[in-house]
Amino acid sequence: MTNPDAAISVRDLRKSYGKFTALDGVSFDIHPGETFALLGPNGAGKSTAIEILEGYRDRTSGEARVLGVDPGAGGLDWKARLGIVLQSTGESGNATVREQLAHFAGFYPNPRDVDEVIAAVGLEEKQKTLIRKLSGGQRRRVDVALGIIGNPALLFLDEPTTGFDPESRRQFWQLIRGLKTDGTTILLTTHYLDEAATLGDRAGIIAGGRLIDIGEIDEIGGTEARVPVVRWVADGVAREQRTTTPATLVAELVAANGGAEVPGLEVVRPSLEDIYLELVARHETAFPEHVEEPPSGKNASTGSATGVSTGPTREVSTGSATEKEIAR
Numbered sequence: 001m002t003n004p005d006a007a008i009s010v011r012d013l014r015k016s017y018g019k020f021t022a023l024d025g026v027s028f029d030i031h032p033g034e035t036f037a038l039l040g041p042n043g044a045g046k047s048t049a050i051e052i053l054e055g056y057r058d059r060t061s062g063e064a065r066v067l068g069v070d071p072g073a074g075g076l077d078w079k080a081r082l083g084i085v086l087q088s089t090g091e092s093g094n095a096t097v098r099e100q101l102a103h104f105a106g107f108y109p110n111p112r113d114v115d116e117v118i119a120a121v122g123l124e125e126k127q128k129t130l131i132r133k134l135s136g137g138q139r140r141r142v143d144v145a146l147g148i149i150g151n152p153a154l155l156f157l158d159e160p161t162t163g164f165d166p167e168s169r170r171q172f173w174q175l176i177r178g179l180k181t182d183g184t185t186i187l188l189t190t191h192y193l194d195e196a197a198t199l200g201d202r203a204g205i206i207a208g209g210r211l212i213d214i215g216e217i218d219e220i221g222g223t224e225a226r227v228p229v230v231r232w233v234a235d236g237v238a239r240e241q242r243t244t245t246p247a248t249l250v251a252e253l254v255a256a257n258g259g260a261e262v263p264g265l266e267v268v269r270p271s272l273e274d275i276y277l278e279l280v281a282r283h284e285t286a287f288p289e290h291v292e293e294p295p296s297g298k299n300a301s302t303g304s305a306t307g308v309s310t311g312p313t314r315e316v317s318t319g320s321a322t323e324k325e326i327a328r
């Protein structure tokens with residue numbers, strides 16, 4: 001049964017496109033006021049789930065409630081309480097930034113102030129510019145502005161900062177923090193794991209249409225996944241060891257080195273990205289059939305199967321017993 005107190009509640013959500021199962025029984029709740037990051041590789045089923053929750057796509061089976069309403073049957077009042085930033089930039093037309101926002105503000109019963117929104121997305125200097133003359137990143141800011149102009153209770157952000165330069169991303173994060181402070185519930189999908197870690201209260205990871213983990217950002221992957229890694233160089237060979245007592249190991253290494261500095265020494269705590277990559281890789285090993293793309297589909301998978309780029313895979317062991325030499 002769905003949770004009546006949740007902003008979003010789904011139970012055993014399934015979606016098939018012909019014989020291909022894009023969502024294979026997903027259940028989760030998103031609490032009012034929280035920022036929830038839905039993560040997963042290309043083709044995992046995130047957009048499918050989000051579009052079902054936005055009321056744009058039918059589900060094959062399962063239960064869903066969004067702000068207490070079945071998204072398959074949500075009326076205009078319900079839609080007016082949602083803010084939606086789709087994955088792709090919409091048609092820009094021949095309107096200026098300000099005209100477009102003022103136009104959309106007119107559709108909502110309780111819109112935000114147009115000037116405030118323009119300032120919030122950092123487009124003051126471009127407010128009189130035709131949207132088609134903006135850069136890709138600036139247009140994406142217009143998408144975000146259009147998503148929040150209606151003062152939504154629930155904001156869907158599907159890869160909102162793709163194409164943003166680093167400074168714009170940080171400005172955008174500030175904007176999202178402000179919305180969060182105002183009590184807006186946010187469902188965010190992103191391939192930037194640092195973005196998820198910075199903005200999210202909780203995260204869910206989808207792979208192959210299944211939810212493989214869910215929890216507070218710093219609990220994803222469990223305690224084991226967060227065991228620090230100590231790296232150093234001995235006899236010209238890079239070594240690393242996972243240990244719950246890194247200080248002890250560092251002291252041992254220093255002692256073994258006659259009290260001198262240990263070359264290449266670093267203690268690294270796995271980031272959300274490290275943990276995510278490990279979880280997804282583990283899932284893909286366990287369910288290789290989920291990795292394969294369907295014969296036809298809207299999203300051809302590009303790049304790495306895990307959806308984010310990373311350096312060479314490192315093999316490490318947990319505890320103090322084993323250490324592994326790695327090629328650098």
Ligand SMILES: Nc1ncnc2c1ncn2[C@@H]1O[C@H](COP(=O)(O)OP(=O)(O)OP(=O)(O)O)[C@@H](O)[C@H]1O
Pocket residue numbers: 017020022040041042043044045046047048049293294296297298299300
């Ligand atoms: N209309 C459709 N018809 C057939 N297959 C589809 C359709 N829409 C999506 N799919 C397939 O369903 C799977 C899930 O797609 P979805 O867009 O939900 O993934 P995603 O997690 O959002 O991926 P990305 O990170 O690349 O945006 C993919 O394999 C995709 O090809």
